Structures are given as C-alpha cells and as structure tokens.
Amino acid sequence: MTLLRFDGVRIETSGRMLLEDLSFEMASGEMLAVVGESGSGKTLAARAILRLLPPAVRQTAGRIELLGRSLTQMSAPELQKVRGAQIGMVFQEPMVSLNPAITIERQLAEGMRLHRQLPSDEIRRRCVAMLERVRIRDPLRCLKSYPHEFSGGMRQRIMLASVLLLQPKLLIADEPTTALDTLSQREVLELMVELARDTGAAVLLITHDLGLVARYTTRAVVLEKGRLMEVGTTQQILTNPRNPYTRRLVDSLPRGYGDVAEVPDSAPVVLDVNNACIEYPGRPGLFRPGAPKRVVQGVSLQVRAGEIVALVGASGSGKSTLGRAVLGLKPLAAGVVRFDGVDLTSMTAEQRRQFRRSAQLVFQDPYSSLDPRLRVQDIVAATVRNAPDADARVQAVLEEVGLASFGTRFPHQMSGGQRQRVAIARAVISRPRLVIADEPVSALDVTIQQQVLVLLQKLQSQYGFACLFITHDLAVVRQIAARVIVMSAGSVAEQGPVATVFRNPQHEYTRELLEATPTLHVPTEATRVSR
Amino acid sequence: MLGYILKRLLLTLPTLLLVSVGVFLFIRLIPGDPALVLLGEGADAASLAGVRADLGLDRPLPVQFLTWLGHAVRGDLGRSIFSGEPVSTLILQHFGLTALVVLTAVTLATLIAITAGLVAAWRQDSAIDLAVVGAATVVLAVPSFWLGLVLLLLFGVKLGWLPFVGYVPFSESAVQAALFLVMPIVTLTITESGVLTRMMRASSIDVLQLDYVTHARAKGLPESTVLIRHVFPNAFAPTLTLVGLTLGHLLGGVAVIETVFTLPGLGRLMVDAVLARDYPVVQGCLLFTAVVYVVVNLLVDLCYPIFDPRVTAR
Amino acid sequence: MRVLSLLVALGALWIAFPARAGSILRARLNSDIVSTDPGTRRDENTDGVLLHLVEGLVGSREDGSVAPMLASRWSISADGRVYTFTLRPNVVFHNGAPLTSAEVVWSLQRYLKPGTRWRCLEVLGANGIAPVTSVTAPDLHTVEVTLARPAPIFLTTLARADCGATGIMHPDSVQADGSWNAPIGTGPFQLGEWRHNQFVQLERFARYAALPGPRDGNVGGKHALVDELRFMIIPDSSAARAALIRGSLDVIDNLYPADLMGIRGREDLQFQSVPVLDCYSLLIQTQDPVLRDVRVRTAIALTIDAKALTKAITRDTGSPNNSPIPVASPFHGPAEARMRPVDIPRARQLLKASGYDGSVIRLITSRRDPQMFDTAVIIQAMAAQAGLNVQIELLDWPAHLARYTTGNYQLMVESFSPRLDPTLSFGLFIGDKRQEPRKVWDSPRARALLDEATQAADPAVRQSLMDQLTLDFLAEAPAVVLFNSSRLSVVRAAVTGHQNWPSAQPRLWGVGLH
C-alpha cells in the first residue's frame, strides 16, 4: 500500500520555478532518501508535504497524497490533524530546533495533549520512557531544563523523541545531522532508524551526503536544480547510476585509499610543536577568579615543507584552538611552538613581521571569512598591500585559483566554492612556508569540495608550503593527507602515516571514528544496522 | 541571584556618584543663582551677599558638595531654597503622579505593541501589516505636545468631557483625578506605542522564520498557540529591553506633557527648579531620576530570563 | 465605542457635581506661591495671597496714599523721628487671641532682625534711608517707633505690599526654635491647605473685625463674601482661559494681553483693564564703547515707534509713555506726557555722524512675561530699519537678572514692578554705577535732583523736580521708557463685586458668587 505519493508536484515563488514536475511513491515502513546539492529543491519538496513552505513560496501544481487522501486539497483544520499525528518532521539546525524560552517538558507534552486526550501523568510517563529510549541521562531533570543546556546531538535526540511520541506513520528528516560531527551523527541516525522500525514509521531522509544514503536508505530520489534526475534502489544508484548528474555526484565523493606519498625525512621541519597546552580563563565569580579550563593538553607534532598533515578529531577536541595557537593567535599555557626553528614567543619585531607573511590561515565558513565590504582584489592583496608589484601578484594568484576575471566582484556576488578559492588565494599570495587549513571544505557541497581539495594539492605541490589540514571528515583525510594526527578531548590519541593508522587503528577512539564514517560500500541487508 | 543584584547595584554606585558631581557642578555653571531670584530686580550687592551667605553658597564648592552628599547618603536631600519644603517629600509627592501616568501609559503602549506587532508580523505585507506600520510611523512623526494640545482643545475645551485644569489628587476625589489623567495618559500611550510596535514587529518577523516555529506548526498546533506560546516569548525579549529604557527615561518626568496638562509631576518640578536655580531640588531630583533609571533597568534585566532563559542571572 | 460612552457618562456626572457645602471662589495664579512668610521669601503672587491673611498698622488706598489699618491713628513728633500708633480695639487674631501692642512690637522686631530677610530691611534697617532705632509699647494699645532721622517715606514703606504690608502676626506663627510655621494674622481670610503646585485654599475668618465704610485699596471695609477662596495654580494661560470659558474657574486677575483673544466681547464674562504704575523700558548700557556716544543712544530711541509697539503688544490696553513716571501717577504732568517722535532719517544721520560701523549690538530679553519677549522682537525689527544690527539674546529669568544686576549688557528689555512713589520710579534708573552696577543713569546732577525730591514734602516742589529730571532723561537717553501696562482681569458673570486696581495684587475680599 503506497503511503506517500508525489504526482507532478510543482513549486514556484514570484515567477521563478523551484521544483518542476516531481513524481515518486513511498511504501509504508520504507526508508527513502531525497538526495541533491543545495538549491536542488529537496527541502522544499519535504516541506510542501505538510504545507510548511516559506511565506513567498507556493505549490502551484500536482498532488501530494497520504494513504490515498490528497494533502494538497485538504482544508487547514484537517491538515492540522494530520500534522504531528500522521506525519512528523525533524529539522537541521540543533540550535533553533527547540523553543529556547520554554522547558523541554512543555514542548514534548504539547503534541500529546493536542492529539491524544491523555491524563497528564500518563503523558509524563510516556515522555520519560521515550527520553530513556533516546538515551538521555536523567530524564526527569531533562524535562525541567531548557534547550540551551544540552549539546547539539542531545537536542536532535530530544526532537526525535518529541516527534516519535505521537507515533506518526511518516517521519520527514530534513538533513537532521548535517550540523553534527561524525560520532553524534551516527548516534542520532541509528536511533532514528531503530525508533522508526519499532513504530513502523516510514522515513523520508532529505540529505546531500551519499554516505548516509548508502548506509541507511533502501531507495533514493536524485534532484538537481529543481528537476528529478533519477529514482531507484540505493544499490543501483550508487553502483551504476544511469543519469550523468548522478554519476558526477557519486564520482565526486572522496575516493582516496590513503596512498598519498610521504615526504622524505630530508624536507626541513617548518612547524615544530612540543608539549603544547592551552587554557581558557574560567568565568570569574563575584570575588574569586574563575578556574581556567584546559582545552589542549601536551600536544607535540611536526609538519615538514611540502607535506599535508591532517589533524582530525570530533568537535570540541581542541583541534581548531591548536590551529590558532600555532599562528600565535592564542597564548600557550605551556610548551613551545617553533616556526623554522624559531620560538614564537622570542621573535624580534622583524622576525614577527616576517612570520606574519609566511604563516597563513584558511577559514571554514566562506560567508564569514571574507569582508563583505571589500572587492576580491583588495581581500587577496591583504598581506602584500604595499609591495610594488602587488596588482600583478594579485592577478597572477587569481588566475592560479581559476578566478581571473573576478577581481572587481564583491563576496556576496559569488558562490561558496568561489569564495573559498578567494580565501586560498589570500593565503598563498605571500608565498607562505606554512598554511593552516581549518575545515576549509566542510561547509561546501560535495562536488565543490572536490574542486577545492584538488586546487589545494596543486598549489602545495607548486609552492611546497607545509600544510596542517584540520578536519573531522576521515574520507577527506584519506584523499589528501600523508600523515594523520587523531585528537580526542584535547590530547593526541594517535598519529602516523594515513595508511597504517586507518588499516589498524591502535586507539579505541580512532577505531570508533573510522567505524562512524559512512563509506560508499553498501552493507548487505543482514549487516545493516546490526546493533 | 542575590549576589548578582548586589554586584549590579555596586556597579552603579560610580555612575550615580558621577551623576551627582555632574549635576552639582553643572547647575552652578548656569548664570544666575537663587539669591538673585529671591531678591528680584531691586536687590543690591549687600543683601545679595547676605542671602548667599545665608544659603551657604559662599562656601568653597567641594565643602558644599560633601555636606550635601553626607546628608544625601542618609536620605536627607536638604530643603528647597524657596519653599523650605524638604526635597524628599517634594520628590515623592510629584513622583507619585508621574509614575502613575507613565506606568499606565507604558503598560498600555506595550500591550498595544505586542498585539499589533505580532499580528503585523504574522500577516506580513498584508493589509493589516501595512496599516499597523503606517499608523506606527505616523504616530512617531507627531510631536507629543502637539498631540496633547489637540486632545486638550478637542476633549477639554470644545466638548468639555474631560477636566484639564486644577488637578485634584486621588485622596480628594478618585473620579475627578482619574478623569483628569485620561488625556495625558492617552497622549503618552499613543506617542510611546509607535516605537514599541515597530520593534515588536521586527523581532516577531525574525522569530517566525526560525525552525522551532515551523516545528511547532509541524506538530499540528493551531496558529494562535504557535503565536502565543512559541513566537511571543522569544520575540518579546528585545522589546522588553526597549520598554526598560523607555520607563527609565519617562519616570524622570515627562516635562512637556506635564506642562501641557498642568500636571504637577516630577518633570514640571525639575524644569521649574532649574529655571528658578533651586539647587537642592535640582540635585535631589536628578539623583532620584538616576536611581530610578538604574533600578528600572535592573528590574528589566532580572525578568529578562523569563523570556530568554539563555540569559541566566549569574 | 463602549469605553467612549462610559467617558461621556462620567463627564456629565462631573459637571453636575454638587458644589461643596459653602460657596467657593476659584481664582488663578500663574505660579505657585513661594512661602507663607509675608515680605521675606516672596514674589508678586505670594504677596497677593498673603494680603488676604495679614494686615499692617497702615495700608495704601487705591491712589497709593497711606491710610490707617490696624492703627486707628498715629502722631509724629516735632523732629519727625518718633511715630506713636494707637491700636484699634477688639481686633482678634485667627487663633482667637486679641491684638495688643505686645504682638505689634514682636512682629516689628522680628521684621527688623537680619535673619528674617525682610525685603524692606534695606529701607528701615541700620544702613537704610529711614533706620528704625527702637520699637516700644508704652501701654496695651500704643506703640512707639523711633527713627534715626526724619523720613516721610517710613509710612509708605510700612504699607508696601512687596514687604507683606508689614503684616502684624501672633508669635505662635513661628515654632519654638524661631523657624517659620504659618501666618496667624488678622485678615478677613485664614490659611486652609497649601498643596504645592496645585492650589492654596483660604477659609473665611468669621470673627474678622472689618473697618466701616467701603473698600479702598488695601484698606477700608474688607468683607469675605465666600466661605472658601481657592487660588488654583495654572501656569498655562490658554488652559486658564479655556477653564474660565468652561466655568471651572471664576477669576483670572492677571491676564496677559495675548490671552485677550476670544475673551473680549463675550457677554458671559466681565473684563476690566486698569493702568498700573509699572514701567516697560529699553535699558542702554552707557558705559558700552558703542553706546557711550549719546548720538547712538538717541538714534536707537528715534527708531522706536512707542505708540505702534504698545498698541500691538498690549492689544490697546497699555499706555505709551517715554517718562519713568507712570501715566497713572498723579505726578505725570505735561512735561512727562511729551513723546519722542519716530524719525528714521535723523537716526541714520546720527549713526553716520557717530561712526557706527554696523557691528552687532546684543539685546537681552527673557520670557518672564510675554510682553518682554514681544517688545524685544519689535525693537529689533524697528532698529533694523535704521541699519542698526541688533541681535536678540534670549535668557531665562535668573540669567537675565544676573546680567541686569551686574550691568553686563548692551541693550536690555526690562519691566520694573509697580512703584507708587515718583521718586522710587526715578530711583530705578538713577544711581552711581560704581556702587550699584544695576543702575542705568549715572549722572551726578540727576542724583542731586532725586535726593532733593526725596526730602521735599511739598508736592509742587517735587513736581518741578520731576519735570526737570524727565527733560534730562529724554535728552541723555540712558534708557528708553516704552509704556505702562494695565492690569487686565476677567471674571465670570456670576462673580459680583470684583474691582480691579492699579496694585499688582489680586483683591478678593468684597467679592461674592450669586
């Protein structure tokens, strides 16, 4: 019996076509993925089901049916009965998925009180049971507290609990784990699938990550710029995609096998970190200074010229902080950082000015790392402003990153990928000896990620700078890094050549991280979700 | 919580000291002093000097300030040079009226702002939205005393529904006093509701776009519940800060409206005191206004967490 | 709509609000009284209200002459230094105590103590022109006051309203430590409640011993015809006018000409205008480098059309006048009535002759009353016709006073409060600038003439001295007197017996409501 049917659905806003003629079906209890890059219309399709489209957007044609009844023609009060009771929805941003102003209990209970006329103690009992089911420690205290007191992962699990309490027939998950790191992503998704299976609910997973499609869904719908490219089983889509766009999507997944050549020992050590410790000042009380919180504990590492060393760890493991400290942006509580053999703290003024030009940083968020008020050419020229040949060098580096004609543009006139190339151009223009790349590609779509990684490798081989590459995505590490350092809770869990560390990880944490990273390998029916 | 309040109060002491020193020096800079006003145009140098000595104005400024501060700390703000009344009783008498008018008006304005702001944001770019924004913008454009004068002429003189002269206190006759305050309160409510409505609408628009509002709708909650339980608490937080700032200022006296409606409020008292160079009254009033301003802002900050628990009072 | 109808109902109820048991006469004050201590911390409004409560030994009649009040008669010793007053019998204080010479002596001695800050101490004090050396009570009904030297001005000073008419009060008016409490006088009304910035309420004094005969100035027969007299403080004059029209106010005693709009000609209101002995003038600082030259001063005087100015500013209620002696004063003869003609060409000629280069001349004014402000605006415009670059500097009243008292101005509009005696009128202008920087006309000859006039008793001699002074005043133009205003009062038709008079004080005894 088909649970959900899309028939020629079209979505427009003030004359612009956002989704054109989308048709597909979904059986009850099935796990279906809607895959596409940003701007493909996948989220709009999901929101159209419950008619939760943004103000200026309308569904202008086609029908959406749930168990044969047309949701499109339904009146508002009737649709309100379907929302929550029949169809539940989980959202992407953990920071704003729960109402920050009211307690968890009221948010969980309000759905129940509306759809299931139950006495309040029965509602409370079910809430506690569901919170335990989603592995929340001390559910009673959780009911009394507010959303801001929980981590991103816990908040998504609470949201899952609140939706699944009503045992809907269909669960729409709109990129539920994009904002989480690999470990909590795995935890939330596995929990979602288990709960859906217990309640017999079908799951419509909206995602751009083919790894998740491979691991969790049976069939997939591929969208590009509002048009349906292909529908099929996950196995067929991932192994031999018929549509050229799908093929390009699959090919752009990082595919490396850890076979990046290591740099010979003769290459000079550009960056030498020895037993570095970093602390954040605690929050001062009325009369006593706050106790400092130690974020990085006794880290030692080396990066040689021409080498890419990956620094990996979950969010909060201190890898970004270390990246900043190495550039002198954060003071060290203990330990030493040497650049070309010179200790950062004992540099002369001239050495410091020289260090500023030869150690650069590429940021993660392309929208925040470029000054919106400056043109690209001025942004890139930052470090070589008063050099005589500044204009020539700017034009040269722009050509190298493939943005020759973009000099006079403003950041808001360019895509995410193009902006990240500007950030890289800015970093390499002064021929630095060290480049720290702090998650340079994690905010980009898969196809764009691939282009930026290739560019970085080309520039490194051309200029031979040492590069410390910070990321939480092991697939990317396998593609570009020669050596890898795994950090956990502020200290180094394990480090060594990528191939050896990934083949037999010594440290429990590394093993868990590898296990949680989805790969293209499609598990057979039996092994899926074994635990 | 108590530690936080204590800390906040301690932090304001330097500000209050700065205010009292500023006021003390400031009013003495203004040409003309109380002795002149007392003796009028017939005064000769000798009697002027006599009055100044009598009022202690001939003593060095630091001495005058420290004696005043010494008494002020113990709650004695000195006596008015002209009426001899203790400044503290004068302030309380006049502040009562100002507080009544201002608190009623700001409460009404806030209620109007919440309903109008929420509805306008909910039905953005609809007819209601344009009407609300239009009204708020026009209200912001009209000078308050002009509005007051028009109301006074219309309801006071032409129609005679409301009394507008010879203020009668509540103790004497509640009906009479209440009737008297209708027009000033209406004038203040209209002028203050403009800016509050615009702020509430802007923050409601921002909140309506957030996921938890869509989430609430996805649970099948009716629009009214979504607006009241989910949008209002988060949207009201920034407006509350503005209400705090407005209250802090207006409680210092709405001199202009008090002049139009001949209300013996704190603003009127202060303007007359400045114009008559009644130093103790000016110093007492301005210090009192500063304290009111600080306390109101503290109260607003304390009830801020109700709408935004993330801002817990450390 | 429901709220509106509720309001209307309440409003109707309010109009039909039954008047309280006794009859109330509601009069307007444009600012709160300063204190209840007569003749010390005071202003015009305060004097007006307190004169309903206290009475002096003597008072002034309508024409300014001195008449008996609490003293039935008095005699002056041959050398003019000892005044013996005989008190009227069976006069009672508000607290029921009878009036005897002891209270009179106590009151006079209190006024003479420097600490009391009595306004007329300047005249009757140690270095005044009529210093009092002793006050004694030979018997229960007689009081003897001895002066250091003869001074006919002694009695007029006792009657001066701005010195509280030297009101005789019972010692219980002050507390044990001597600080002021409340006035226990002998007037037709006694003090009820004073609520700051709202109203001053006076109640009828049943046991008041009125003099026989009709009311005359501050003296004569004074009868309280209403149970309660409520002075309501309404700073805003258009609000007061509107209240009068609505009927929530009975008497407006001191109206600005600008407020006459919409009042004159209404049959439900009685309007009266009485010339007052005040003096609006343009002071010219003779020590200023530009204005030192008499030709410049005369040129300025010639540009001012006093008639047109007075007509516009006082709405035809004031009288143009170029002499310091007010038009309503008995000493205002033909010499004083001479008006300087307007002559722009002559003014330009004089300015060219004096070498005036068009530099800025600052004219100071304030908003103490609208006439002062309006006068400055008109003078500025008129002076501009002759090429005089006059710029107005608007100050608030205390700052204006500070500049006047220290003589720190080029031009200044000033309105002097009423002076009943011609020598006092000239006294405002004449004086030695070294001792008294506020004086305008620093000429030894003028000072000599003024001293002579102060001593002279014979009116004919005083009149010729006044004429001479006026001639010199017009010639030297140390200032340009512009006009004397009138006291405008308006009362509702239901008010009976209200009679406006030249003094600046409201007079509400003998006034009733039918």
Added chain:
Amino acid sequence: MNGKIGIALIGLLLLTIVVGLLWMPYDPNAIDLAHSLSSPAANHWFGTDEFGRDVLSRSMLGARISVLIALGAVGLAISVGTALGVLAGYLRGWTDRLLMMVTDAVLAFPGILLALALMAVLGSSGSSIIFALAIAYAPSVVRVVRGTVLSIREREFIEASRVAGDNAFRTMVRHVLPNIVPPIVVLATSLFGWALLSESALSFLGVGVPPPAPTWGNMLSASRPYMDVASWLSIVPGVCIAGTLLGVNLLGDALRDWLDPRRRS
C-alpha cells in the same frame, strides 16, 4: 513602496529649502503690526503671526534652520558616538567599562532636561542647541555601535585581518567601520526625527533658537496662546514637522531593508 513616499516627502522638504534660498514671498522677520494674526488669504497664503510676519516665509526659513540644527546634532552625535562605540566594542577591557559608565551617567539624565541645562549654560544659540542635542544623543549611538561591533568582532574576517598582520587600529578602520555603516545610517534617520522633535520641545519649554529667527519648533510653541483663535499658526509648523518626520522614518525603513543583505536576497 513606502520608501517612495519617504523620498517624495524629503524631496518636497529639500525643494522648499532650495527655493527658500533664492526667493521668499516676504522677509521672514519683517513685522507688520497692522496686519497681525490675519488668516490665510491671497496676499499671505499661510496667513500672518502675532507680529504680522508672513507664516509661509517663516516656515521656509524655519525649514532651513530646523533641518540644519537636526543635521548638525545628528552629525556630531553619530561621529562622537561611533568613535567611542567602536573603541568600547572592539577593545573591551577597561576602555569598555569606563566608556559604558560615562554613557550610563549621561543616559540617566532625562534627555530634554540635559539639553535645557546645557542651553542655559551655553546661552541659547543655534550652535549651542546642536551641541546640547548631540550630547543628549551620543550615549544611545555609543550603545548601538558597541552592540554591532561586539557581534562583528567575532566574525572570521576580523581574525583574518589580524592574521594578515593588521594592528588593532587598522583592523577597526578598514574592517569594523565599513561594516557598521548600515545600522548607523538607520540610526541616523531615527535620530534626525528625534532631533527635530527635541528642538520643538526645547522651544516649548522656553529655550531654543533666539528670536526673531524662526524654526518650526519655536513657531509651534509661539502659536500656543492663539491655538483656538488663529489655528493656522500651529497647523502649519505641526504639519511641516510631522511631514518631515514621516518622510525621514519611511526613508529610514527603506534604507534598512536595502542595506540589510538578508532582506535583499
């Protein structure tokens, strides 16, 4: 849409001022006592005031003076406020705490009273009004600017500028200042409205630009005694102030939408 109305109203205001520079029906300060308080007629389109001066000419001259005062006050308040706000927001630490204490102290004064007292000290002239209003408004500018700078300070391009070797001063000038232009522009429009209102309130309390120079504020407060008999005296300046404020507010809204990238996309 309302941006257009705003531009139209402001355009009308500028036109009045420009025309006023070249031609005015009468000399605004010429008195004509014989024809005082005459109602609008052919010779005097907006009638005459209590001194017989032409109300239309005075409103045209008044427009120039009122707008100049408002612009002066807003300009001074914005420049001083922005400088202090950026310093407080970016440097934090003692500078921030000190500046905040001073702004709180000034904010504790009721605005109108502060201006009144300042006027009394400086004497009432055009320039002293500008100075008084600027001091009354600077604290609110400091607060708004500081708030915006606090959020911009966390953005990554600020860290990028430090990585590129800019010192604190250079970062503030090149990166912080340009990015706080939008909120400042919006604040400036609402401050302009407030300055116009405050000038008229000051005139109402008896201080303000000295006569005979007209401003809408002192024309409005001078019309008070004649409100019921010569209503055009208060209607003309009232409408001028309300119209200008309406124009400024609508322009402010349009500017905020146009400058705010989020709303533009």
